[in-house]
Amino acid sequence: MKDPRDLTVDGLAHDLNNVFETLIEAADLLSDDPQWTELAAVIRRSAERGHRIANSFRVIAEPPPQLRDVLDAAARAAADSYGPHWPPIEFEFLLEEIRLPGSSAEWERVFLNLFANSARFMPNGGLIKVMGLAEPDGTIEIIIHDGGTGISTEALPYLFNPYFTTADGHAGLGLYIVKSIVEKHRGSISARNQPDRDAGAEFRIWLPAVNYASAAQAAD
16 A cells, blocks of 8 residues: 555655656766767756756655654565565664654655665565664764674775666666765765674764754754
8 A cells, every 4th residue: 555645745746756866866877878978968957947947846844753753664675676686685774763864755765765776786685674772962972783794894895886886787867866875964874794703894974963943943
């Protein structure tokens, strides 16, 4: 059954913004080929205009999103996007009550990209665990563990670079976009292999304390 939220103006704007983000990613990839540079610029301009139009319909500011709601939506979106190619992955969320700065759409994109990255290195499925911690000073730390094959030592320094190609031949903007969104909110993200484990990667997101009312107004 379709989520009733998706039938609201705000829900429809949210879904459209995800479509426009995908078009922008495609335009960025095309722009590297001189044959498609002009077309890529047209696609990007159109998608950015679509962003502005969709957001103009949001007559009520989106409240600061709950981390758990964002994670649930990202996990569903990952399974829907990859269909039969999505491995049998389970999620475990160990979370405090945490609200995120900005919009739910951009944070869903962060975790969708992180989950998709983990899935590539978990071809037989497994567990992705997310822990969210709110410190007394208001700062937030989010830790994502997976049970995959881990990150090669050679890849670690370049993991968040645009168009970086991994050992399996995959290249794209997913982790670069993750880093860009986190840094937009004055945060940071790091990656490493899990200590004291045979395999698996660990991503850590740190976000500073914010005035959520101001962040919600400035999200889009």
